[in-house]
Amino acid sequence: RKEVEQDPGPFNVPEGATVAFNCTYSNSASQSFFWYRQDCRKEPKLLMSVYSSGNEDGRFTAQLNRASQYISLLIRDSKLSDSATYLCVVNINTNAGKSTFGDGTTLTVKP
């Protein structure tokens, strides 16, 4: 079993749709969690950190469920520009920078 597993893609949704991605992790000692966005042929960029209390940034909402060991990303009112690959990142030891990246979920938003 992989340390970090993401929903298999691709997700193809129309503009304006709401879409959610899940990511499960196997190490219960994981300390911090992030969602990254990677556009085609570009480097990953931080989308948002995921906090225990959940956090929201505009149309994006991230949730953490430690008991079930998963994090989620909800995108509301999808835009064409949201089309990208979304990577789940789980950090085992923040100080050592030991992180594991999920394989990514590809989202395509269509007009």
Next chain:
Amino acid sequence: SAVISQKPSRDICQRGTSLTIQCQVDSQVTMMFWYRQQPGQSLTLIATANQGSEATYESGFVIDKFPISRPNLTFSTLTVSNMSPEDSSIYLCSVLTKGYTFGSGTRLTVV
């Protein structure tokens, strides 16, 4: 967040040769990380570059193949040695400051 300048952005190299990738950060950071991203896959950590000590390599990666330098807190290099076509990949450097910031990547093709 930090700004990273990575170069070269791409290169095509002959098998058996070596390529050195450079990353310059606009601020001092304790740890820098080197990742590899195979086509269609997520990121795999190669090693952690520490200033003043040898790099720490992940399982499957060795210093002879991927020597790393870290002469100061703002700069690091990764060399891909004795290249083969299997080394064709994207190589990314990264620093951890409130989430990872990545260089723009080096797209390496070995022929």
